[in-house]
Amino acid sequence: DAGVIQSPRHEVTEMGQEVTLRCKPISGHNSLFWYRQTMMRGLELLIYFNNNVPIDDSGMPEDRFSAKMPNASFSTLKIQPSEPRDSAVYFCASSLRTGQGFNEQFFGPGTRLTVL
Amino acid sequence: GENVEQHPSTLSVQEGDSAVIKCTYSDSASNYFPWYKQELGKRPQLIIDIRSNVGEKKDQRIAVTLNKTAKHFSLHITETQPEDSAVYFCAARQTGGGNKLTFGTGTQLKVEL
Numbered sequence: 001d002a003g004v005i006q007s008p009r010h011e012v013t014e015m016g017q018e019v020t021l022r023c024k025p026i027s028g029h030n031s032l033f034w035y036r037q038t039m040m041r042g043l044e045l046l047i048y049f050n051n052n053v054p055i056d057d058s059g060m061p062e063d064r065f066s067a068k069m070p071n072a073s074f075s076t077l078k079i080q081p082s083e084p085r086d087s088a089v090y091f092c093a094s095s096l097r098t099g100q101g102f103n104e105q106f107f108g109p110g111t112r113l114t115v116l
Numbered sequence: 117g118e119n120v121e122q123h124p125s126t127l128s129v130q131e132g133d134s135a136v137i138k139c140t141y142s143d144s145a146s147n148y149f150p151w152y153k154q155e156l157g158k159r160p161q162l163i164i165d166i167r168s169n170v171g172e173k174k175d176q177r178i179a180v181t182l183n184k185t186a187k188h189f190s191l192h193i194t195e196t197q198p199e200d201s202a203v204y205f206c207a208a209r210q211t212g213g214g215n216k217l218t219f220g221t222g223t224q225l226k227v228e229l
Contacts, residue, residue, distance in 0.1 A: 031215050033215075033216075042205075042219060042220075042221045042222055043160070043205060043219040043222070044219075045216060045217070045218070045219075048215075048216060050215075055216075056216060058117075091159065091160070095215050097215050103215060104150070104162045104165070105150075105162070105215065105217065107159040107160050107161070108159060109158075109159055110159055
């Protein structure tokens with residue numbers, strides 16, 4: 001298995017532009033998570049999905065951020081319009097949620113976003 | 117919601133010494149506590165985890181202990197090696213929170229030769 005796949009790996013954009021980050025979870029996994037990592041705030045959960053349905057988006061910073069999961073093998077995180085303070089590494093993670101619920105989250109390689 | 121505090125933020129040890137990282141959590145209903153290791157420029161990777169019905173778990177040089185009464189858990193690394201140098205994150209999962217994890221702020225461990 002290729003693991004969690006994210007694209008692009010690096011993104012440099014100008015303030016005000018739309019940014020779309022993409023994630024392909026591990027095949028068969030039914031939970032997907034979007035995290036943001038910065039030096040100041042550490043690793044923050046933005047939103048997570050179970051079976052393609054958003055369960056908790058309380059970590060989404062503001063309306064400029066949106067996430068979708070149209071099917072079990074693809075998710076996007078969109079920022080529109082982007083701002084310099086959005087610069088961070090964005091990780092996608094997936095896991096297999098079973099009846100026990102205690103399953104490892106596997107992280108993708110991350111997308112390093114720089115907003116100028 | 118859950119709040120996880122992690123100490124210390126940085127830790128420097130000599131090769132061969134032990135390292136201990138401590139975390140506390142706020143929600144007594146949390147029942148799963150993983151530890152992730154993140155090397156520079158890489159993704160976080162699970163190194164060990166513990167469930168609330170267990171007090172201690174060991175995997176070679178790594179061990180985790182859990183004190184539910186005090187709501188704290190610790191990572192112990194023995195016989196440290198240079199390749200142990202990384203940032204370590206603890207996390208806690210709340211019961212009924214899906215598989216949502218709340219992470220600590222991380223500990224930068226440096227193992228010096």
